[in-house]
Amino acid sequence: MGVGGHFWDLLKPYAKNEGPDFLRDKRVAVDLSHWIVQQETAVKTHIRNPHIRLTFFRTINLFAKFRAFPVFVVDGTPLPLKSQTRIAQFFRLSGIDSLSLPVTEEGVSVERNGAFQKCVNEGVELLELLGMPVLKARGEAEALCAQLNREGQVYACITADSDSFLFGAECTIKHIRPYCKEPFECYHMSDIEAGLGLKREHLIAISLLVGNDHDLNGVRRIGLDTALRFVKSFSEDEILNRLHEIGRGNTLQFEGSINYVGDFTSCSDKNSRKTKLPHCSFCGHPGSKRDHLKFACEYCSSSKGCMPKPVCFECDCPPCDLVQRDKVQRKEENWQTKVCKRIAMEQNFPNDEIIELYLNKNKGNHSVDDGLHMSWESPKTEMLIDYLAYYQQWQPSYIRQIMLPMLSTIFLRKVALNSTNDLLYGQYEFDSVQRVKIRYGCQFYVVKWKKASNAMHMVPSEGSDIQAERGEHDESSDLLDEPDAPHVHVEDGCLYLSTDEHMELVWAAFPEKVKKFLQEKEVEEQKSRWKRIGIRSEQTPEKSESTKVKSVQLNITEFYRSSKIRCQAKPTENVAKSSESNSGSFKGKRTECSPNLSKSARRRLLFG
Structure with a gap:
């Protein structure tokens, strides 16, 4: 809370x-x-x-x-200070009368x-x-x-x-x-x-x-806004000491001594409060109306005499300003006195034990029981699979697939440090960098991992795969913060999977692979650049002819007739081209597609 x-x-x-x-x-x-x-x-x-x-x-x-x-x-073990509060919170949430609240013994903590x-x-x-x-x-x-x-x-x-x-x-x-x-x-x-x-x-x-x-209670009839306004009246060094003084009942010494936001000069001394001077009822400035009829006042500064005061006029002369600020000061003092009285009505306020707990004056209240040991080790994969299979009833292949982003990160870090490490016990090896991917505003390398040939498994029966896939779907439909699962695909009879890896890690672990990828990417960009230049060069004669035609002014009917013919010719050509490209791409996808296996079967081939 x-x-x-x-x-x-x-x-x-x-x-x-x-x-x-x-x-x-x-x-x-x-x-x-x-x-x-x-x-x-x-x-x-x-x-x-x-x-x-x-x-x-x-x-x-x-x-x-x-x-x-x-x-x-x-x-760790709950402190005795929090035991009574936890019991009170339980009673409050349960709707039980707080009068029947049991009292815990001093120094005894509730489990x-x-x-x-x-x-x-x-x-x-x-x-x-x-x-x-x-x-x-x-x-x-x-x-x-x-x-x-x-x-x-x-x-x-x-x-x-x-x-x-x-x-x-x-x-x-x-x-x-x-x-x-x-x-x-x-x-x-x-x-x-x-x-x-x-x-x-x-x-x-x-x-x-x-x-x-x-x-849980704090001070009665004091909310967050009141507490914020009251606390900001004091500096950091004196706020807790002032609360102690107020808690003991010493509230008179604070009247008129608090500097608020929008600070002004304190005028708590009654002798310093001056009475308001008489003001003209016509212009509203200091002086009498009779005098202002003869001579204009210095505040109006008009040769024709004083000007009538507007609606909701307030004089800003020094005496009026002093009186107005004195009113604000007295209002603040009255509000501050009410807050102090509410604080003084509380018993044992403020609680020194709570303050010492937050400030950690008793060294060791928040320390570690067995000392401070922070080290990150490799996951115990097989024991983890047994643990999750027992508690969550997940398939081992599904657990390995979800864990792969974590294992690949550890693998890249250890390779960068020249320490030997196998990814899932040598079942996978780094193949290549496929492309650059932008995800959530950041760039990643899509890394291609190859399944080792000696780690292939037999394909299970189709019926058992369908049942397992249905069961896994029921379990994974409402996952909380599920990590991104790697993409699985088959090429030339070999099993591959792709993961999104941080660019710095891949560069540190496999610099030669990254350089090769960047060189291939540069060559492809250069080819596409020359291809675009060639297309432009082929189109230049047509453009020259079109410029000659454009030099002759056409009739409006001839102009729209010619553009209409061109527009009618384009869709058929586009449809033919798109159908050819789609059929070609579809055939390519058919050839590159994975075998007709269920999702669970492909997962077991890779992670079984």
């Missing part, structure tokens, strides 16, 4: 949508609990183990498509929901098989994510909990949309400070006033 009172709506104007290269080759901390909670609201139909499905697909997308190095963080913890454990097991580092915090996961971000261990945090800013996060990613040109919705603390003028201590003060994960 985080800060109450629709806190995300306050930060929404300062969000930035970043492109797919935002996390390239960078570490990012992921709050695993956020993904598991999110799948409960995202899934509209019955799906088998959606938390496993969502974690599997998003991890592959994050690692392969966005080239990030994710570090997953899970919650998390057993079903939710089971989902977390299964997700951790899946991530370990994928080779991803998993850290267990001593307290809240978003607190450890923020600490890693603040210390420079990771570049950003992926969580929807707004508490991350209170814990000190510099960059928080709330949403990821894998199939957009700008998939990351990011919130930078620097933008929030520049736009709202709020720093970390200000945000902590707002959470104390409107409520947070450790105190």
Whole structure:
């Protein structure tokens, strides 16, 4: 949840949508609990183990498509401070009267929901098989994510909990949309400070006033707008100290001492408040009407005398301006006094334990239980296949196909580092670069992988393939953030598949293949360029004749008759040409098409 009172709506104007290269080759901390909670609201139909499905697909997308190095963080033992709040939140969502709320013993923490913890454990097991580092915090996961971000261990945090800013996060990613040109919705603390003028201590003060994960109620009759207006009255260094003073009941010393936005000179001293001078009822400026009838006042500056004042006229002379500002000051003082009285009515406000938790004054509250170990290993493919086949009942060929973008990324990285590595145990080998593809505003190389001849499998029976394909279709119809599956095709009796790879990785791993592709591309472009030049040269005599004809002025009926004849002749020629080209292309496609096998059969040939 985080800060109450629709806190995300306050930060929404300062969000930035970043492109797919935002996390390239960078570490990012992921709050695993956020993904598991999110799948409960995202899934509209019955799906088998959606938390496993969502974690599997998003991890592959994050690692392969966005080239990030994710570090997953899970919650540790809940702190005693949050136990009472979690119970109160459960009672509130269940509609039970809060008067019957049980009181937990001091220093005793309440364990998390057993079903939710089971989902977390299964997700951790899946991530370990994928080779991803998993850290267990001593307290809240978003607190450890923020600490890693603040210390420079990771570049950003992926969580929807707004508490991350209170814990000190510099960059928080709330949403990821894998199939957009700008998939990351990011919130930078620097933008929030520049736009709202709020720093970390200000945000902590707002959470104390409107409520947070450790105190759902906050201060009664104080909303987000009131809290924002009140907090901005103080500087970052004094805001928490002022809340302590107000909480103790010392509210009189703050009357007239707050500098608000649109600051003006304080005039709280009653002796300094001057009374309003008499004004002319005709022109509205200082002075009497009798005097202004004789001589025009200095404000009108007219030789014919004072001018009548317009409707809704307000005098802007120094005495009137001082009186108006004094009214605004007294209004602000009255509002500030009401807010201070509401704060003083709360017991044990502000809670020092919550402030120390957010500021991490007790070092080690958010640290890792078993130390900080971040290393990315190769996936344990066969064990992962057994795991997903058991929990999701997926075909092994389907699992290998979905994992291929991740495995190919690891393969290219290791080849670039001159370390030996096989792609799916030597079943595939790098063949060539086919073309350049633009996807979501970024350029990729379409890489062609060849199935090794010694890894061919027998084609299964057609009946079993149809049943398996139907079953897989039922399972994969509602996938969440499913990665792009490689394109499968057959050429000259050999099985190939194509994947979209990052250009830098392909160049670093196979520079000779890329150079060959660029040379072939340059030759083809040169041929097409010479072909266009030849066509133009053939058309030049016709153009010269047409210029001669154009020099003679034609009758209007002759002109339209000739153009009509030409227009009638073109469609037949175009139809004939298009039919020939279509028939030729169709024959070419028929020859290059894969055998008449089902989708599942082709998948088993490649990934079985």
